[in-house]
Amino acid sequence: MQVDIERSGGFGGLTLHASVGEEQLTPGERAALERFLSQPPRPPSGPDRFVYRISLRGRQAIVQEDEIPPELRSLLERLDGAWDWPPPTHH
Amino acid sequence: MSPCFIVPPELLERILRLGQAADREAALATLSIDHSIRTNRIQNAFLAAIPRRRHHLVHGGRGRPHRTIFDAHHRTDVHATTVLRAEGQPPCSDEDANHAYDGLGDTYRFFWEALSRDSIDDAGLPLLGEVHFGRNYDNAFWDGERMMFGDGDGRLFKIGGFVRALDVIGHELCHGVTQSTLNLLYTGQPGALNESISDVFGSLVKQYRRGQTAADSDWLIGEDLLGPAVRGVALRSLRAPGTAFEGDLQPAHMRDYRVTSSDNGGVHLNSGIPNHAFYLAATALGGYAWEKAGRIWYHTLVVGAVPPDAHFHTFAQATLRTAGVLFGVASEEWRAVAEAWVRVGVLSAAQLG
Missing domain, CATH: 1.10.390.10 (Neutral Protease Domain 2)
Structure with a gap:
């Protein structure tokens, strides 16, 4: 299964997508992700911060940039440069 | 037709001309919610009060920004403490810091000269900025206390682009102004x-x-x-x-x-x-x-x-x-x-x- 990640917001407001195989998650990343999947979303961190939507097996978590724990930050850093842009419909 | 005022226009005019800032703002609010106000006289009094306010404040040493630009050293978890350039210092060796410093100055000058607003809170709040926030970070934002500038990743956003874009800096500083005025929800x-x-x-x-x-x-x-x-x-x-x-x-x-x-x-x-x-x-x-x-x-x-x-x-x-x-x-x-x-x-x- 795939973990689908959307990053929206930021000053630019560009909505980007990336995915990673579920099997590539470290145990720490998996545990952190599981926590977010089972809790309600928090209000926005503040203006122009990024917002992540992380989807796995039909469940999804909305994660504000400033609540990302170090275990998930490592996953997002691996995605840097892998964000899908331009979106397929505009290519 | 004679307009109907709850507060006599002469009193509002006196407040606008002579009152303390808080009184003037209250008078302003009264004017703005009173739909019956149509006379040239009161509008002129209101308009006359705005430039007066700027002159009134200049003697307090206001009208000058108070800037500090820090080096975030690519960290995102704590406020930076390394000062690259403080108010009044000559340009430093970090060009990004110099651009942020100049952009904050231009933004301050606009709010002061065009709108008589003394910084984000209209009380001379120091302007704090951090450059080199995060790694390849494709964003700039106001964190409630400081303006944070990423370097850009060179793919979606140019390297060093955020600190060089004056409208980005104006946009971020204005989030502080909105926070200290209407405090609009962010959704x-x-x-x-x-x-x-x-x-x-x-x-x-x-x-x-x-x-x-x-x-x-x-x-x-x-x-x-x-x-x-x-x-x-x-x-x-x-x-x-x-x-x-x-x-x-x-x-x-x-x-x-x-x-x-x-x-x-x-x-x-x-x-x-x-x-x-x-x-x-x-x-x-x-x-x-x-x-x-x-x-x-x-x-x-x-x-x-x-x-x-x-x-x-x-x-x-x-x-x-x-x-x-x-x-x-x-x-x-x-x-x-x-x-x-x-x-x-x-x-x-x-x-x-």
């Missing part, structure tokens, strides 16, 4: 208003710096910021929302309002609607956009008769009240603002009466 319509206010004043900071009239301005936000992977001229266009880059989905009219759960409810998308209303009002009035449309928007912020959960129409009605107080109900300025909100579908002609 859905109030969030899109919050975004639009930052785009409007970000554009005005740039127009003021360049000495451009509404007709001369490009009305773009974030030009020269896009990296090679993004095809376009800028991130947003107030003149033609939805055309700034390939994939720009901003609407310019309420019929195209986007319902989405991304981006806190599309705050950077639906801001196109109030952005375009400002553009229409400013270009209809001509001249320097900060002198009429900008003042109307600004005084709508500081009077504060807009709740944190305001939708577009609530803000639109408030700008009309402000235009009525500043320039007269049914004045050219009032009509330009009314027409602008009607053209973007936020108000209907019937609502204007």
Whole structure:
């Protein structure tokens, strides 16, 4: 299964997508992700911060940039440069 | 017809001319909620009070920014302590820090000279910025206390682009102004208003710096910021929302309002609607956009008769009240603002009466 990640917001407001195989998650990343999947979303961190939507097996978590724990930050850093842009419909 | 005042106009005029800042703002709020006010006399008193206020404050050492630029050393978890350049110091060896310093200065100068506002809180709040926030970080933001500038990744956003874009700096500083005035929620319509206010004043900071009239301005936000992977001229266009880059989905009219759960409810998308209303009002009035449309928007912020959960129409009605107080109900300025909100579908002609 795939973990689908959307990053929206930021000053630019560009909505980007990336995915990673579920099997590539470290145990720490998996545990952190599981926590977010089972809790309600928090209000926005503040203006122009990024917002992540992380989807796995039909469940999804909305994660504000400033609540990302170090275990998930490592996953997002691996995605840097892998964000899908331009979106397929505009290519 | 003789207008009916709850507070005698002579008293309001005295407050506007001689009162303390807080009294003047209260008088201003009274004026703005009193729909019956139409006399030239009280409007003139109001207008006369605004330049007076600036002179009143200068002797307190105000009118000068107090800037500190820090090096975040690519960290994101704590506020930086390494100072790259403090107020009054000559340029340092970090060009990004110098650009941030200059941009904050230009933004401060716009709010002070054009709108008599003394920094973010109108009480001379020091302006703190951090450069080199995060690694390859594609963003700039106001964290409630400081302005944070990423370096950009060189693909979506140019390296060093955020600190070099004056409208980005104006946009971020204006988030602080909105936080200390209307404190709009950052989701859905109030969030899109919050975004639009930052785009409007970000554009005005740039127009003021360049000495451009509404007709001369490009009305773009974030030009020269896009990296090679993004095809376009800028991130947003107030003149033609939805055309700034390939994939720009901003609407310019309420019929195209986007319902989405991304981006806190599309705050950077639906801001196109109030952005375009400002553009229409400013270009209809001509001249320097900060002198009429900008003042109307600004005084709508500081009077504060807009709740944190305001939708577009609530803000639109408030700008009309402000235009009525500043320039007269049914004045050219009032009509330009009314027409602008009607053209973007936020108000209907019937609502204007």
